Amino acid sequence: xxxxxxxxxxxxxxxxxxxxxxxxxxxxxxxxxxxxxxxxxxxxxxxxxxxxxxxxxxxxxxxxxxxxxxxxxxxxxxxxxxxxxxxxxxxxxxxxxxxxxxxxxxxxxxxxxxxxxxxxxxxxxxxxxxxxxxxxxxxxxxxxxxxxxxxxxxxxxxxxxxxxxxxxxxxxxxxxxxxxxxxxxxxxxxxxxxxxxxxxxxxxxxxxxxxxxxxxxxxxxxxxxxxxxxxxxxxxxxxxxxxxxxxxxxxxxxxxxxxxxxxxxxxxxxxxxxxxxxxxxxxxxxxxxxxxxxxxxxxxxxxxxxxxxxxxxxxxxxxxxxxxxxxxxxxxxxxxxxxxxxxxxxxxxxxxxxxxxxxxxxxxxxxxxxxxxxxxxxxxxxxxxxxxxxxxxxxxxxxxxxxxxxxxxxxxxxxxxxxxxxxxxxxxxxxxxxxxxxxxxxxxxxxxxxxxxxxxxxxxxxxxxxxxxxxxxxx
Amino acid sequence: xxxxxxxxxxxxxxxxxxxxxxxxxxxxxxxxxxxxxxxxxxxxxxxxxxxxxxxxxxxxxxxxxxxxxxxxxxxxxxxxxxxxxxxxxxxxxxxxxxxxxxxxxxxxxxxxxxxxxxxxxxxxxxxxxxxxxxxxxxxxxxxxxxxxxxxxxxxxxxxxxxxxxxxxxxxxxxxxxxxxxxxxxxxxxxxxxxxxxxxxxxxxxxxxxxxxxxxxxxxxxxxxxxxxxxxxxxxxxxxxxxxxxxxxxxxxxxxxxxxxxxxxxxxxxxxxxxxxxxxxxxxxxxxxxxxxxxxxxxxxxxxxxxxxxxxxxxxxxxxxxxxxxxxxxxxxxxxxxxxxxxxxxxxxxxxxxxxxxxxxxxxxxxxxxxxxxxxxxxxxxxxxxxxxxxxxxxxxxxxxxxxxxxxxxxxxxxxxxxxxxxxxxxxxxxxxxxxxxxxxxxxxxxxxxxxxxxxxxxxxxxxxxxxxxxxxxxx
Numbered sequence: 001x002x003x004x005x006x007x008x009x010x011x012x013x014x015x016x017x018x019x020x021x022x023x024x025x026x027x028x029x030x031x032x033x034x035x036x037x038x039x040x041x042x043x044x045x046x047x048x049x050x051x052x053x054x055x056x057x058x059x060x061x062x063x064x065x066x067x068x069x070x071x072x073x074x075x076x077x078x079x080x081x082x083x084x085x086x087x088x089x090x091x092x093x094x095x096x097x098x099x100x101x102x103x104x105x106x107x108x109x110x111x112x113x114x115x116x117x118x119x120x121x122x123x124x125x126x127x128x129x130x131x132x133x134x135x136x137x138x139x140x141x142x143x144x145x146x147x148x149x150x151x152x153x154x155x156x157x158x159x160x161x162x163x164x165x166x167x168x169x170x171x172x173x174x175x176x177x178x179x180x181x182x183x184x185x186x187x188x189x190x191x192x193x194x195x196x197x198x199x200x201x202x203x204x205x206x207x208x209x210x211x212x213x214x215x216x217x218x219x220x221x222x223x224x225x226x227x228x229x230x231x232x233x234x235x236x237x238x239x240x241x242x243x244x245x246x247x248x249x250x251x252x253x254x255x256x257x258x259x260x261x262x263x264x265x266x267x268x269x270x271x272x273x274x275x276x277x278x279x280x281x282x283x284x285x286x287x288x289x290x291x292x293x294x295x296x297x298x299x300x301x302x303x304x305x306x307x308x309x310x311x312x313x314x315x316x317x318x319x320x321x322x323x324x325x326x327x328x329x330x331x332x333x334x335x336x337x338x339x340x341x342x343x344x345x346x347x348x349x350x351x352x353x354x355x356x357x358x359x360x361x362x363x364x365x366x367x368x369x370x371x372x373x374x375x376x377x378x379x380x381x382x383x384x385x386x387x388x389x390x391x392x393x394x395x396x397x398x399x400x401x402x403x404x405x406x407x408x409x410x411x412x413x414x415x416x417x418x419x420x421x422x423x424x425x426x427x428x429x430x431x432x433x434x435x436x437x438x439x440x441x442x443x444x445x446x447x448x449x450x451x452x453x454x455x456x457x458x459x460x461x462x463x464x465x466x467x468x469x470x471x472x473x474x475x
Numbered sequence: 476x477x478x479x480x481x482x483x484x485x486x487x488x489x490x491x492x493x494x495x496x497x498x499x500x501x502x503x504x505x506x507x508x509x510x511x512x513x514x515x516x517x518x519x520x521x522x523x524x525x526x527x528x529x530x531x532x533x534x535x536x537x538x539x540x541x542x543x544x545x546x547x548x549x550x551x552x553x554x555x556x557x558x559x560x561x562x563x564x565x566x567x568x569x570x571x572x573x574x575x576x577x578x579x580x581x582x583x584x585x586x587x588x589x590x591x592x593x594x595x596x597x598x599x600x601x602x603x604x605x606x607x608x609x610x611x612x613x614x615x616x617x618x619x620x621x622x623x624x625x626x627x628x629x630x631x632x633x634x635x636x637x638x639x640x641x642x643x644x645x646x647x648x649x650x651x652x653x654x655x656x657x658x659x660x661x662x663x664x665x666x667x668x669x670x671x672x673x674x675x676x677x678x679x680x681x682x683x684x685x686x687x688x689x690x691x692x693x694x695x696x697x698x699x700x701x702x703x704x705x706x707x708x709x710x711x712x713x714x715x716x717x718x719x720x721x722x723x724x725x726x727x728x729x730x731x732x733x734x735x736x737x738x739x740x741x742x743x744x745x746x747x748x749x750x751x752x753x754x755x756x757x758x759x760x761x762x763x764x765x766x767x768x769x770x771x772x773x774x775x776x777x778x779x780x781x782x783x784x785x786x787x788x789x790x791x792x793x794x795x796x797x798x799x800x801x802x803x804x805x806x807x808x809x810x811x812x813x814x815x816x817x818x819x820x821x822x823x824x825x826x827x828x829x830x831x832x833x834x835x836x837x838x839x840x841x842x843x844x845x846x847x848x849x850x851x852x853x854x855x856x857x858x859x860x861x862x863x864x865x866x867x868x869x870x871x872x873x874x875x876x877x878x879x880x881x882x883x884x885x886x887x888x889x890x891x892x893x894x895x896x897x898x899x900x901x902x903x904x905x906x907x908x909x910x911x912x913x914x915x916x917x918x919x920x921x922x923x924x925x926x927x928x929x930x931x932x933x934x935x936x937x938x939x940x941x942x943x944x945x946x947x948x949x950x
Contacts, residue, residue: 090701112897120624123619123622123623128619128620128624131622132614132620135610135611135614135621135829136610138610140609141609144598144603144800145603145606145607146610146798146800146801147598147603147606147797147798147801148598148599148799148800149595149794149800150800162860164755181823182657182802182826182827183823183824185820185822185823185824186823189821189822189823190735193693197671197673200672211821211824214821215821215822217821218668218818218821218822220815234506258624292762322622323621323622324622324623324624324825325621325622325623325625325825325827325828326620326621326622326623326827326829327657327823327825327826327827328826329823329891342693343693345689346690346692347660347661347664347690347693348658348660348661348664348802349656349658349660349686349802350799350800350802351657351802351832352657352800352801352802352827353800353801354610354800354801354829354830355827355829355830378786391715457757474846
């Protein structure tokens with residue numbers, strides 16, 4: 001209890017100062033109260049005060065200067081403004097977008113220079129030693145040591161934990177509503193196969209993660225790209241118009257901290273999206289892979305939270321937060337459960353036993369939440385730092401999204417700059433970003449790019465970002 | 476070297492005696508030479524002689540009687556005759572076969588009584604402790620400890636090992652020809668999606684593993700069931716006729732120790748099948764999941780061995796021999812490699828990192844081959860024992876296949892017995908087998924059943940088999 005109380009204390013103090021910085025009450029370069037003053041003002045121990053400042057340092061909001069004290073290092077003034085709502089044109093074909101993706105990621109994994117172009121956290125941010133320990137434990141706990149085949153629906157301990165987590169955001173799921181999968185994309189693929197056929201159309205945000213576009217392509221499904229706001233996500237009028245259309249069989253939304261925009265649908269919008277989906281009887285596939293990585297006080301709700309009829313197929317995984325290589329994901333497919341379960345059984349039988357058990361253990365013991373707390377603070381700090389560098393070093397009138405969670409930030413450069421052209425003209429060794437064009441099936445977002453801030457912050461990364469800004473300035 | 480030489484010696488001796496038993500030179504109840512005689516006759520150590528008898532005991536061919544010596548326990552006379560070639564009718568719909576499968580496997584995993592109805596080895600036959608050790612080693616060897624995402628094409632060490640194994644059976648593959656998958660069914664699903672579309676027809680053996688039928692159903696693909704011989708596999712005239720048909724877009728064959736028949740295509744037949752596939756330009760999907768579990772001297776070749784143009788998509792896994800729960804499989808998709816790789820990338824991104832590394836290690840260090848050697852002897856012995864019990868305790872005129880490898884035996888009862896009816900009439904707790912009807916989309920094989928001999932032999936199992944025979948006798 002005592003520990004929890006203190007934990008809340010330091011966070012409370014940190015949040016007060018954070019608010020003052022973000023609303024410009026405290027400005028870059030301002031000296032902030034000394035630790036001693038903090039202790040006196042708030043009546044806390046030196047340790048609690050120190051923790052508050054560590055937390056703010058982790059977020060890159062303040063910095064310690066030797067023999068001098070703590071200073072605000074973040075300036076709101078430099079933050080670029082948010083891009084306008086997108087305005088994509090209608091249904092397009094998959095055309096050349098695959099070629100463009102392979103141009104960017106063709107040598108993926110060969111070396112480290114692609115880090116900024118990815119949408120996943122760096123290994124340094126993951127609790128590898130703890131996962132290894134849990135892996136050994138899992139071989140002891142599991143019947144048949146993980147060698148035996150798992151049930152079709154997946155590890156029960158894991159499903160119970162996922163249900164518990166979902167419950168926290170008021171999605172009233174039980175483990176029986178949940179099926180585990182080999183990662184989130186695998187879950188999404190079953191959902192797409194369950195609700196749409198070759199030749200059908202599925203409505204999505206635009207720009208949208210090219211993984212979603214490729215998934216649709218693999219299944220011969222067309223994509224209708226919807227206008228989307230970088231803060232609030234999909235435009236609901238356009239969403240309703242899409243659902244009215246006969247060709248559109250379903251929608252797929254990245255409801256929380258979307259990729260690549262970083263947008264997050266407001267609760268009210270989520271509720272409306274679900275009501276519309278029910279009204280037009282069009283299944284809503286919800287990709288909630290980033291929902292746990294929020295920078296605010298609470299995890300945002302999911303569309304699933306507002307689902308009363310089972311029209312929402314809610315998908316998630318730990319691939320972006322814990323262990324991409326484990327391939328552990330899940331889906332609560334609502335009324336499509338039997339269909340999805342059959343697809344899993346008929347196409348792959350079961351998921352890997354041992355990695356599911358490890359994740360169940362991580363959730364059960366609270367180690368996942370511990371890890372997330374650190375990860376969120378790190379990513380929030382990185383995001384703010386990226387914003388500042390974009391504001392300071394990127395071309396004038398550059399805009400950028402302000403993600404309240406997740407791993408990626410969307411940058412809109414002046415229209416004359418073609419990010420794909422710059423990418424192709426420059427040696428791949430020198431640059432690293434995801435050109436905006438690959439997040440659409442149409443010829444748009446040519447002046448945009450997506451950057452990954454799920455990286456360990458250091459001088460090299462800072463230098464690389466500044467260099468990137470200069471590259472665009474000199475284009 | 477010395478160890479190898481001795482190993483060959485004991486095997487050579489055992490094989491001589493085995494041949495004498497199988498061709499009835501030695502009959503059930505005959506006393507065989509004492510250990511001392513064996514040492515003298517063959518000029519070997521007592522240890523070598525003992526190993527030869529242990530080997531034969533493991534195969535259930537001989538038994539030791541206290542204070543008396545070794546006796547032949549196997550009688551060829553009791554072995555049931557082999558069923559005739561099947562004669563399935565033409566294209567059928569998926570109809571009610573799914574319902575029947577769920578009737579048999581609906582409570583799978585709930586308790587152990589289903590063992591005889593499965594097509595996988597029991598946990599007791601798997602090297603669980605060694606796999607656990609290798610798992611810990613894998614977290615040390617792997618970059619990022621298996622937490623990091625694997626390449627799309629899969630673990631390179633594993634792919635090199637698979638290529639090496641394939642090379643041994645004269646399939647001249649390199650690691651670049653191979654893509655790893657989440658088990659064999661997952662590999663087969665990518666292959667099916669790569670070569671056929673909804674509404675197309677794929678030709679298969681009949682009866683065929685219901686997993687293959689379900690896979691086709693999940694993808695909306697029709698199945699043409701081909702006449703198949705319990706020893707030599709698919710009828711090649713029927714196979715050619717199928718390939719001539721416009722609707723048939725590809726074939727899928729379980730070339731070695733098929734499920735449920737246990738048939739194995741002769742090398743010559745494999746070569747012909749490949750030549751025909753090339754002639755009619757119809758891809759051949761080869762399910763070679765059981766090829767490593769051979770009872771003869773050498774691993775049978777694969778269709779892939781004879782593939783010169785890349786028309787064969789060769790699929791395999793260790794799910795049936797080592798670790799069903801690991802979900803590690805692979806495919807050498809020939810000229811469909813790019814298509815299969817794209818499907819894997821677009822639908823699941825990558826396979827689980829750490830389990831792939833464990834299997835790579837097992838292959839590399841020879842531990843897989845060591846394990847297989849034991850497994851083969853155990854299964855061969857079980858198969859012979861099953862044959863004897865079927866010959867002795869099942870209704871008169873019962874026939875059974877004589878698998879030269881794999882895990883399952885196909886039993887054909889007198890036509891008046893309906894195995895599905897018996898299954899449904901009797902309490903599920905009392906019986907355990909897979910009714911023949913579930914291995915076809917048509918109303919046939921009603922008097923057949925498949926039994927799993929991938930189990931630990933003991934009195935209980937023997938009793939259960941005898942009981943099963945009595946059940947059918949009293950029907």
